[in-house]
Amino acid sequence: MxxxxxxxxxxxxxxxxxxxxxxxxxxxxxxxxxxxxxxxxxxxxxxxxxxxxxxxxxxxxxxxxxxxxxxxxxxxxxxxxxxxxxxxxxxxxxxxxxxxxxxxxxxLLINHPLDCPICDQAGECHLQDLSYEHGLETTRTEFTRRTFEPEDIGPYIKLNMNRCILCARCVLVANQLTEEREHGILFRGDHAEISTYLNKALENDFIGNVIDVCPVGALTDRTSRFASRVWFTKPVNATCSCDKCSGKAVLWMKGDEIIRVTARKDQYDEVEEWICNDCRFHKKDLKLWNVEGPRHIDRHSVISLNHYEKPKEYFRQIDNPDAKEISESDENQKGDKII
Known part of the structure; x- marks a missing residue:
């Protein structure tokens, strides 16, 4: 024993x-x-x-x-x-x-551009939250920020190295999910940058997960760039039949249109189950998905604002000018009786 x-x-x-x-x-x-x-x-x-x-x-x-x-x-x-x-x-x-x-x-903000108004990660960015709580109004550095041109590192992924904080999450997820990693951290010190090997593109079946693990807007989804602000979309849990992954994902909807597809994450924004590129980039037709219901986002960000539930102190007002507002507790006491 x-x-x-x-x-x-x-x-x-x-x-x-x-x-x-x-x-x-x-x-x-x-x-x-x-x-x-x-x-x-x-x-x-x-x-x-x-x-x-x-x-x-x-x-x-x-x-x-x-x-x-x-x-x-x-x-x-x-x-x-x-x-x-x-x-x-x-x-x-x-x-x-x-x-x-x-x-x-x-x-972290020394080289980071102030481009939140045009960044797809705005509204669900960890660095945004961190800078709001601990950032300074102005920078004390006198040196010129290092700058890079945005580049496509594959048919689905856009790299904006200006926003990268070299957390190495994307390198680790490529190491542990793909058979042959084709990108990494080049150079050292303040010259370090994320880049691909020469004449290589990130095309592995699960490489899209580097977008989900990136805490800033350095790696974004080319199929949904500038399509909508995240707070204008509504996340829903959905499943599909897939022979590569579990098929469990989150659809970010704007009306009946799927703006983007991401993996399901926990309250610390960590992926619960990795999804493949087919589910993430190619299945943008709602007919291909079985929608389970609204997805509650636990992180303290604009996407966690209440989209679906009534506030706790909400009173329902009957469509009658002479009627009184009644609370849920009043309704429970009266049972099925209609006022």
């Missing part, structure tokens, strides 16, 4: 949770939820070896463990630091963490 694994207790912003040994601070924070969860621009749970690049998830460890209660001398990357029993962590309650996050955000 196997022995039960002892769980570690960790406290984040005064909230305690028990997790298995080997769990990262970031994953422990996600079990708590709310504002205690640090932002992550490069970490992506479904991708092995992701994380440790963007430094937006830095946290302060005020107590190392019960065995060694000394605080860690520097801020640590929560996606790469495992918990210890009795560890105490500060995220939103740490001034050092918030100040460091502002500095990281400033670095």
């Amino acid at each position: 196997s022995e039960e694994v002892k769980k570690f207790k960790i406290t984040i912003d005064g909230q305690e949770v028990e997790v298995l040994p080997g769990t990262s601070i970031l994953e422990a924070a996600r079990q708590i939820g709310g504002q205690s969860v640090p932002p992550a621009m490069c970490y992506y749970k479904p991708l092995e070896t992701s994380g440790g690049r963007c430094r937006t998830c830095l946290v302060e460890v005020s107590k190392g463990s019960d065995a060694d209660p000394r605080p860690m001398p520097k801020l640590v990357a929560s996606c790469r630091t495992n918990v210890m029993d009795g560890m105490e962590v500060k995220n939103v309650t740490s001034e050092k963490t918030q100040e460091a996050r502002k500095g990281v955000t400033e670095f």
